[in-house]
Amino acid sequence: MIAIYPGSFDPITLGHLDIIERGCQLFERVIVVVFRNPNKTSLFSVEQRTRQIRQSTGHLPNLEVDSFEGLAVTYAKIRQAKVLLRGLRAVSDFELELQMAHTNKTLAADIETIFLATSTEQSFLSSSVVKEIAKFGGPIEHLVPPPVVLDIYQCFAKNKILEERAPIAPPTVQATEGQPIDPSLETL
Ligand code: ADP
Secondary structure: EEEEEOOOOOOOOOHHHHHHHHHHHOEEEEEEEEEOOOOOOOOOOOOHHHHHHHHHOOOOOOEEEEEEEOOOOHHHHHOOOOOEEEEEEHHHHHHHHHHHHHHHHHHOOOOEEEEEOOHHHHHHOOHHHHHHHHOOOOOOOOOOHHEEEEEEEEHHHHHHHHHHHOOOOOOOOOOOOOOOHHHHHHHO
């Protein structure tokens, strides 16, 4: 049975990785799908996020990483996946996740959403928490897979340089989908 694990993964955290590793033990094949969401401002482009996930999951032979723009059920149908895998951290996740699961059921009755409860030690962890800490120069090595650590620090270092160059009117610090933060600083 094929399961897809859809999400933003901006960036992948050890919480995501925990769900991925456990999913790989349950299903024949797991496909992590980075969804392109034009309504969300993201730190990393979809291409960067898929690369980060690939680099972090090389030890999982039954895992595939892909990206998609559209509905999760559309992607699942294309790949003949019968399961949408999602993680649950707290009650705060539950309401939205249940709504999405019900909605997806109305769109594709033969596709099931299966939730894995977060591991206790990852229950507080989200991509937003990681970005918040990194923004202020705090340690993130214990929160994200090693290949992601450098990416995040480099990204925020570039943003800091940009802010210092324009102290009066700092530019928007976050990259939009598919665009580097500042092409002229790409080699920094
Ligand atoms: P989305 O924008 O689709 O919520 P995310 O990347 O934030 O994308 O999350 C993808 C999935 O991973 C969601 O089901 C979310 O609940 C789950 N998830 C995120 N962080 C954790 C964690 N620390 N433990 C377990 N599940 C998590």
